[in-house]
Amino acid sequence: MVNRFERSPHGYAYLTGSPFPSQGQAIVFNNDFTYDPVIETLWQRYIKLVGNRAPIDLVLLLVERLKQLFGDFKQWLWINVTTNKAIHGYSIDFLKDTINYSITGKRRYSVTTWEQVVVKKPGVGPVDAQSRIEEFNEIHIPNTTDLLTNWLKHKDGVCDMFYTAHILFGK
Amino acid sequence: MNNFEYGKKFKKGVTRNQLLDEINVTRDELTNNTVDFFDKTLKVFRRDDSILNSQLYQSERDNLISDFTRSGFLRGKNPIDMVYQSLENAKAILGFIESYIDKRVTTEVSQSSLTLVDTNVLQLLDFIGFASRYARYWIQVILSAESNHLNQLAGDIDATPYQIQWLGENRDAFGRVISLLATPVKRIESLLEDMPEIIIAEANPRALQATQGDKRIDPLKLGFVVSKWNPIWLYGIWNADRQVQRYKAAKDDKEVLEMMVMRLERQLQGHDDPRLHQIYLKRLAQLEKERGKLKDMEEA
Numbered sequence: 339m340v341n342r343f344e345r346s347p348h349g350y351a352y353l354t355g356s357p358f359p360s361q362g363q364a365i366v367f368n369n370d371f372t373y374d375p376v377i378e379t380l381w382q383r384y385i386k387l388v389g390n391r392a393p394i395d396l397v398l399l400l401v402e403r404l405k406q407l408f409g410d411f412k413q414w415l416w417i418n419v420t421t422n423k424a425i426h427g428y429s430i431d432f433l434k435d436t437i438n439y440s441i442t443g444k445r446r447y448s449v450t451t452w453e454q455v456v457v458k459k460p461g462v463g464p465v466d467a468q469s470r471i472e473e474f475n476e477i478h479i480p481n482t483t484d485l486l487t488n489w490l491k492h493k494d495g496v497c498d499m500f501y502t503a504h505i506l507f508g509k
Numbered sequence: 510m511n512n513f514e515y516g517k518k519f520k521k522g523v524t525r526n527q528l529l530d531e532i533n534v535t536r537d538e539l540t541n542n543t544v545d546f547f548d549k550t551l552k553v554f555r556r557d558d559s560i561l562n563s564q565l566y567q568s569e570r571d572n573l574i575s576d577f578t579r580s581g582f583l584r585g586k587n588p589i590d591m592v593y594q595s596l597e598n599a600k601a602i603l604g605f606i607e608s609y610i611d612k613r614v615t616t617e618v619s620q621s622s623l624t625l626v627d628t629n630v631l632q633l634l635d636f637i638g639f640a641s642r643y644a645r646y647w648i649q650v651i652l653s654a655e656s657n658h659l660n661q662l663a664g665d666i667d668a669t670p671y672q673i674q675w676l677g678e679n680r681d682a683f684g685r686v687i688s689l690l691a692t693p694v695k696r697i698e699s700l701l702e703d704m705p706e707i708i709i710a711e712a713n714p715r716a717l718q719a720t721q722g723d724k725r726i727d728p729l730k731l732g733f734v735v736s737k738w739n740p741i742w743l744y745g746i747w748n749a750d751r752q753v754q755r756y757k758a759a760k761d762d763k764e765v766l767e768m769m770v771m772r773l774e775r776q777l778q779g780h781d782d783p784r785l786h787q788i789y790l791k792r793l794a795q796l797e798k799e800r801g802k803l804k805d806m807e808e809a
Contacts, residue, residue, distance in 0.1 A: 427782075428771075446549055451767040454788055 346507045347371045349424035349460040351417055352407045356442065371459050374401045374507040376391035379472070381504045392496050400503060401486050407507055410483040419470045423462035428455045436502055437477055440485050449501040456505060490495050511732040512628040516709030519628075522619035528610050532754045535638045536603050539596060542759040547593040550770050551648070551786075555590040560777060563654035564663065576684025582691040593645050595691040601638045605694050606634050625707045625726065628781040632731050633697075635666065636686045639738055643683045645762045646672055652769040656786075659776045669797055678737040687733045692729070700728040738807075751806045758799040765792050 343351040347474065352374065357494050359365055380400050384392055408414045415433065418425055425433075432452045439445045463488055549556070552560065558570075573588040584599075610629050618627060646668075653667040666673075678777045707722060717726055768789035777784045 370589045406674065444549055448764060451764045451771075453772065454764070454792070455768065455785060457784075 342423075343367045344372050344374075345370070345422075345424055347373055347458055347509060348456050348505055349422070349429055350506045351424075352414070352507060353409060354387060354407070358409050358413060360421045365417060366426070367422065373509045374403070377503050377507040378509050381508050384500045392500065395489070397421060397496055397499075400499060401490075403487060404499075404503055405482055408482050408485075411485050412479050415474075415479060419466065419474065420467040421467050425461050426460070426463045426465075429451070429457065429460065430473065432456050432505065434473065434477060437479065437485070439492070439498060440480065440489040442477065443495070445451075445498070449498055449505070453501070453505050456471070510633065510734065510736060511711065511714075512625055512632070512727060513709060513714040515628045516620070516623050516625075519620045519623055524617045525614045528614060528618070529607070530749075530752065532607050532610065532634065533605065534755060535634060535641070536600070537756055538759040539603065539637060539641045540600060540750060542763045544593070544596050544600065545642055545791045546763050546766055547589070547596065547644070547648075550767050551589060551593070553774075555587060555593055558587045558589055561651065561655050562656035563651070565654035565666070566651050573684065575690075575731070576681075577687050579685070580688040580692060582693065583688060584602070589648070591691075592647075592687055595687045596640060596644060599640065599690040601694040602633060602690060602692075602697060603637060605698060606630055606637075621708075621710050623709050625709060625712070626701050627706050628646055628709065629701060629704070629729060629731060632734075633729075635736075636690065636731075636734065639679070639736070640683065640686045640690055642759070643676070643679060643686075645759070645766060646676055647683070647761070649766055649769065650676065650771055652766065656769065656773050658774060659773075660781065667793055672800075675737075682734050685730075689729060689731075689734070697729065704728065742790055751803070754799070754803045754806060758796070758803050760794045761792070765789055765796050768792065 340363055342356075345351055349371070351367055354374065364458065377400075380396065380403065383396060384400075418433070419430065435446050435452065486499075489499050492498070533742050558566075561567075570588060574586060574591070575590045577583045577588060577595070583594060585594075613627070618631075649668055650668050650673070657663070657665045657667075698716065704725060705717075768785060772782055772785045772789065775785070
């Protein structure tokens with residue numbers, strides 16, 4: 339059976355439940371843009387909080403869900419960068435800035451600015467896999483656990499993670 | 510402004526909590542919006558401003574450097590980086606202001622109890638808020654001029670006539686304030702400690718100037734900064750609505766500025782992104798409304 343990747347409204351690919359394709363298996367994307375209902379519900383709960391200070395159980399739910407959606411983060415990134423035709427330009431730059439944030443706690447551009455410039459329901463474009471891979475040459479790609487734990491260590495890490503999850507997989 | 514004039518214009522009393530709130534809003538605006546933007550987003554331009562070739566930037570560049578170096582604490586040949594260094598230092602000054610107020614003001618400051626040192630501290634706080642805002646408005650015009658220069662639209666910038674007028678009127682104050690805010694906080698502390706304990710309402714400025722000399726009465730040379738904006742203390746622009754509005758406008762400033770840098774970077778790589786230009790023009794129009802509201806509140 340072929341595992342189809344969903345595509346979020348901003349074009350990012352993700353799997354919900356089914357196992358990651360093994361080597362040699364075809365990678366197929368759904369053409370509709372579908373948000374992840376779990377992320378969306380957590381986001382709605384987050385933005386209704388007074389003062390944006392999330393209780394720990396809400397943060398843990400988000401981390402749990404992101405772990406499922408990313409699976410192996412390195413593989414997730416690989417699929418998106420090399421085969422997902424719906425992300426290009428700023429959608430790729432946002433991924434780089436996000437990895438950078440998890441490592442350093444600094445973003446080049448605010449996450450709220452990214453939300454406005456990453457294209458919604460993007461068209462598909464050609465993927466020059468090689469040049470895209472080269473864009474990540476200088477960046478150390480963390481595994482899922484390192485990515486998520488380092489992310490939360492930063493001062494505004496929780497807020498950044500909710501916002502980022504919303505852009506990657508939310509409505 | 511001259512400290513005695515400042516003290517005399519001080520009409521309404523200010524409570525300790527109002528002062529501490531104002532410090533917090535100023536810190537949020539300075540740290541999260543202005544300095545953060547200069548630190549990360551403008552890093553490329555701080556390292557090397559020779560990529561900025563608009564006539565607007567080039568014609569003012571040397572004057573800015575000469576104004577910023579006046580106090581002797583700023584060095585360098587890049588005005589954008591100098592503004593960043595000064596504002597970074599202003600964060601420490603703000604810490605000093607907070608501890609001063611915390612110790613000095615138990616309930617309220619009023620005209621009858623205002624000392625010469627108090628007016629210095631209040632003016633510094635006012636200057637930090639001003640410099641933080643001016644720096645963003647200024648860089649917006651620079652980025653816009655650069656984008657249009659690259660698209661060969663000389664003379665066109667995305668800014669309102671009011672903004673341009675405000676920038677022009679306060680340009681001299683900006684040069685002096687950036688230079689001043691680069692003063693190491695230890696130096697400010699020791700200068701203020703050496704000042705005579707004088708209550709403004711009871712003082713005779715001329716006699717004091719004659720006996721003490723300008724250096725002791727105005728060691729930071731605040732009297733040379735002619736402000737065309739309304740210092741909040743003097744005009745009682747206090748309420749929480751204004752503080753919220755101030756923070757909101759600053760946050761939106763930052764987003765628009767970030768988009769302008771994003772676009773400029775693409776242009777410098779040789780491919781303009783018209784979609785991004787459209788998005789930020791739309792955001793800029795909203796921002797003008799935010800700034801307009803703030804202006805109305807501050808001039809009411």
